[in-house]
Amino acid sequence: MAASFARGRCVGSDLLRPITRRLFPPPLSSPSTSRFSLSLSTATEAGHPLRVISLEGLGLDTSGAWKQVVHQVQGVFEESRATGLACFYLDAGSIVPKESIARGYENLKAFHGLSDEVKVKYHSTRSRISRGWVPLFEEPAYEQKVSHVEAFDLGMEVSEEDAAGDPGIGPNVWPSELKSFRKEVYGLYQELTDVSDVLFRIFAHALELEDLDSLGRHSTTKARSVMRLLRYPPETVQVVVQDDGKDIGISAHTDFECFTLIHQSAKGLQVLGADGRWVEVPPLPDSDTSFVVLIGDMLECWTNGELLATPHRVVRPKDGRERMSLIRFNGLDNDTLVLPFPKFGKPKPKYERGIRQGDHLQEAADKAQKNTERLLEKGDLPPSKYSAQNSAKTL
Ligand SMILES: [Fe+2]
Numbered sequence: 001m002a003a004s005f006a007r008g009r010c011v012g013s014d015l016l017r018p019i020t021r022r023l024f025p026p027p028l029s030s031p032s033t034s035r036f037s038l039s040l041s042t043a044t045e046a047g048h049p050l051r052v053i054s055l056e057g058l059g060l061d062t063s064g065a066w067k068q069v070v071h072q073v074q075g076v077f078e079e080s081r082a083t084g085l086a087c088f089y090l091d092a093g094s095i096v097p098k099e100s101i102a103r104g105y106e107n108l109k110a111f112h113g114l115s116d117e118v119k120v121k122y123h124s125t126r127s128r129i130s131r132g133w134v135p136l137f138e139e140p141a142y143e144q145k146v147s148h149v150e151a152f153d154l155g156m157e158v159s160e161e162d163a164a165g166d167p168g169i170g171p172n173v174w175p176s177e178l179k180s181f182r183k184e185v186y187g188l189y190q191e192l193t194d195v196s197d198v199l200f201r202i203f204a205h206a207l208e209l210e211d212l213d214s215l216g217r218h219s220t221t222k223a224r225s226v227m228r229l230l231r232y233p234p235e236t237v238q239v240v241v242q243d244d245g246k247d248i249g250i251s252a253h254t255d256f257e258c259f260t261l262i263h264q265s266a267k268g269l270q271v272l273g274a275d276g277r278w279v280e281v282p283p284l285p286d287s288d289t290s291f292v293v294l295i296g297d298m299l300e301c302w303t304n305g306e307l308l309a310t311p312h313r314v315v316r317p318k319d320g321r322e323r324m325s326l327i328r329f330n331g332l333d334n335d336t337l338v339l340p341f342p343k344f345g346k347p348k349p350k351y352e353r354g355i356r357q358g359d360h361l362q363e364a365a366d367k368a369q370k371n372t373e374r375l376l377e378k379g380d381l382p383p384s385k386y387s388a389q390n391s392a393k394t395l
Contacts, residue, residue: 049279050271051076052290054091055198066202073206077307084274086295086307087281090261093289095198096191101263101288103184104326108229110178111152120386122173124153129163131155132173136233137382140368142253146381148316149249152229154189156221168224168334168358189227192261192328196225199259199293199330207303209341215258215302218338224257224331224357232268232323235316249314249323255296256364257331257357262292265324272311291328298332301355304340305348334358 053072057065073088080086111119111133122132131153139147154172163170174182200216209215219225232249249268262269267282269292284290294310317323332338339354340347375381 048089048284049281050085050088050292051079052089052091052284052287054094055195056091056094058094058198066205069202070205073202077206080307082274084308085271085279085310087271087310088293089284089287089290090195090199090293091284091287091290092195092261093287095194096188096289098288100184100188100191101326103180104188104229104263105265105324107178107181107185108152108231108324108326111175111181111229112150112231114175114177116386118175118177122152122175123386125386127170127173128160129155129168129170131171135384135386138384138386139250140365141251141371141375141381142368143251144371144374145248145251146375147248147250148233148246149314150231150233153226154185155226156189156193156223157186158221166222166334168331168361169222185227185229188326189328192227193225195261195291196328196330203259203299207341209343214341215299218332218336219258219330220333222333224329224334224361226329226331228325228327228329230325230327232314232316232325234320234322235318236320247316247318249316252311252313254300254309254311255294255329256298256361257296257329258298259296259330260294261328261330262294263290263326264292266317266321268314268317268323269325270313270315272313278313296329296331297360298336298338298355298357301338301351302341302344304344304351306344331361332357 051072053069053076055069058069059065076088077086116135119133119135124130124132124134126132134151134153136148136150137146139149139151141147156169157172158169160170172186196219197216200219201212204212204215235246252272264283267280269281270278271281271294273279281292294312295307297309299307300309314323314325334357336357337354338357340351372381376383
């Protein structure tokens with residue numbers, strides 16, 4: 001993989017803050033070799049479906065709060081052996097102020113509130129890397145089910161010159177009608193990059209990898225790390241041809257990156273446990289700064305399936321109100337080939353050839369494209385009003 005593209009090199013170096021190295025400059029002492037040595041109580045002790053972990057108090061050293069967070073993440077990983085759910089709530093308020101999140105939602109509403117005639121100027125098919133607007137009924141179909149969601153997608157701001165044709169990075173598109181949109185939305189993206197940097201190291205420590213940069217060094221300014229501003233219309237507003245699919249926001253899938261951060265304005269997210277039951281994961285009632293962290297396919301491969309990517313879906317609101325969410329995917333550089341770390345044993349057949357981040361995303365996009373085409377052929381999906389065909393986007 002091309003990991004030499006150090007964060008901060010491409011654009012806006014004044015805005016790109018390498019918080020991982022600023023906060024945690026020295027390498028940690030070697031972790032012990034026992035894997036997931038903790039046995040903690042259930043995640044539901046506080047009445048939440050998932051354990052709640054806070055980044056509050058993380059500082060310059062890796063003792064104290066840092067060790068506590070690592071312990072808690074190890075607890076989640078340990079529990080996931082039985083539950084299948086290597087996911088948790090993360091209170092990231094010490095890095096992402098609630099005001100940033102609130103402004104994220106304000107900008108989400110402002111953009112999606114623009115007329116289609118304005119939004120079509122920012123249609124994602126006009127962007128080489130699918131940045132911008134994804135209208136309702138143009139979201140890729142993970143299954144043979146129509147998605148009910150409208151999106152605005154962005155990523156690391158990289159000039160075309162620096163992107164040099166990389167299929168996953170390049171310039172964003174920004175709506176000129178909304179004066180503070182770029183500054184505020186990209187500010188949130190950067191704060192989430194800081195969270196991502198911390199989590200890559202926390203995960204490496206929790207997995208007891210010798211080198212705590214083992215994961216994060218593959219997620220540079222070239223990483224496939226998209227942020228999405230999503231709006232789900234309530235069931236009462238839009239009904240598609242599929243009789244049995246009107247409750248689908250986004251159908252079941254795992255994410256194709258390393259891990260995902262999800263902030264949501266209302267319930268609707270569900271995760272699939274090992275027992276085959278869907279578990280509702282609503283927003284935490286008393287925390288404006290808590291995200292749901294889902295494990296993705298690349299981390300599953302790195303751990304040889306020790307951690308399983310979290311199957312999830314979104315159910316549309318039934319109360320007549322729209323649901324909004326701010327999603328940050330945390331991927332790896334396009335060319336990164338992930339193979340299971342040796343400490344997780346002989347690679348299982350599923351992982352023995354490894355997974356390349358860019359290829360994996362492309363295969364997922366191709367599969368979704370086929371699903372979309374079948375839905376169009378069956379008449380279940382309305383033809384796109386804005387592009388020649390519904391095309392698979394950055395997933
Ligand atoms: Fe997802």
